[in-house]
Amino acid sequence: MEHFVFTHNLKLALVVLYSIIFLLMIFVKVMSAVFKKDMENMWIRLKSFFLIVLFFTLAFCFNHITAFVFLTLISYLCFKEFLSLIPTRKTDRNVLLWAYWSIPISFYIIYIHWAALFYLWIPLYVFILISIRMVMASNVNGFLKNLAVLQYGLMTTVYALGYLGLLAIIPMKYNPQGGALGLLFFILVFTVSNDFIQMFSGKTFGKHKIIPKVSPNKTWEGLIGGVIGSTILAVIMGRLLTPFSVGQLIFLGSALSVFGFFGDVTMSAIKRDLGVKDTSSLIPGHGGILDRLDSLLFTAPLFFHYFAYTYTIVINMNMKG
Numbered sequence: 001m002e003h004f005v006f007t008h009n010l011k012l013a014l015v016v017l018y019s020i021i022f023l024l025m026i027f028v029k030v031m032s033a034v035f036k037k038d039m040e041n042m043w044i045r046l047k048s049f050f051l052i053v054l055f056f057t058l059a060f061c062f063n064h065i066t067a068f069v070f071l072t073l074i075s076y077l078c079f080k081e082f083l084s085l086i087p088t089r090k091t092d093r094n095v096l097l098w099a100y101w102s103i104p105i106s107f108y109i110i111y112i113h114w115a116a117l118f119y120l121w122i123p124l125y126v127f128i129l130i131s132i133r134m135v136m137a138s139n140v141n142g143f144l145k146n147l148a149v150l151q152y153g154l155m156t157t158v159y160a161l162g163y164l165g166l167l168a169i170i171p172m173k174y175n176p177q178g179g180a181l182g183l184l185f186f187i188l189v190f191t192v193s194n195d196f197i198q199m200f201s202g203k204t205f206g207k208h209k210i211i212p213k214v215s216p217n218k219t220w221e222g223l224i225g226g227v228i229g230s231t232i233l234a235v236i237m238g239r240l241l242t243p244f245s246v247g248q249l250i251f252l253g254s255a256l257s258v259f260g261f262f263g264d265v266t267m268s269a270i271k272r273d274l275g276v277k278d279t280s281s282l283i284p285g286h287g288g289i290l291d292r293l294d295s296l297l298f299t300a301p302l303f304f305h306y307f308a309y310t311y312t313i314v315i316n317m318n319m320k321g
Helices: 008-034 040-060 064-085 090-111 115-136 143-168 179-205 220-241 246-274 289-293 296-310
Strands: none
Touching (some): 179 220, 179 246, 179 296
């Protein structure tokens, strides 16, 4: 079985990251106990951050099969959480079965390095197959709405998260500093950190609301603080784990921070429209997996395409080599 390469830079980054998380946890507990500060939200975010990084680290410590089974499970849970928010028709039960089967197939396609088919699988072929199956159910009431909802769920929780799998199969020669795992580690840590930095900046300096009807706690100060802090983080991590220059990392960090913000508020808009606070209660006190990874739905595809364009990775029938 093929194993991932943990480069020296990646090992160093992991040690530094876990050390920072533990120090921040101690800091939050001290601030809460000694100075009576309300740090509950920050504590929840830190625990979520730690759990996400820990599970991803463990999953990729073994081999490619373990990693892709883990990614498939994450995508399945996110899609399940998405569907749990939205009422579905009884006649669509078989349609949902087809949709669920598209998840392992999607990640298997990536696992065998068939990148070109991955690009078309969910947006084109699954869309066509689901449309056909819904027509065969002979129920036109709510047809367009249910078709659109189902396709949006697949595009976000399966197709967008599939880019994590694409990052995991990028050949070592394109990123000798950190390898494929370095790229995956970069976008994961950056995205979760960006959420945390924006939340901290907004809580500390926030006064001017951006879109109060969608997300009342989001402020311009939080967004700007997140962009600045996350861009600095991107430069530090990127020089260690990616082949990007400082200029490229400044551009990438700024763009990813903004995209992460809109990934977060897009899911907030969906939940507000449906009148729910969290996508599930799978993680006690934290909501669902989709609540924690919503920003990643926007940042992962952007990061992969920027990397592929910059280093001219040809997305042909097979990405090996």
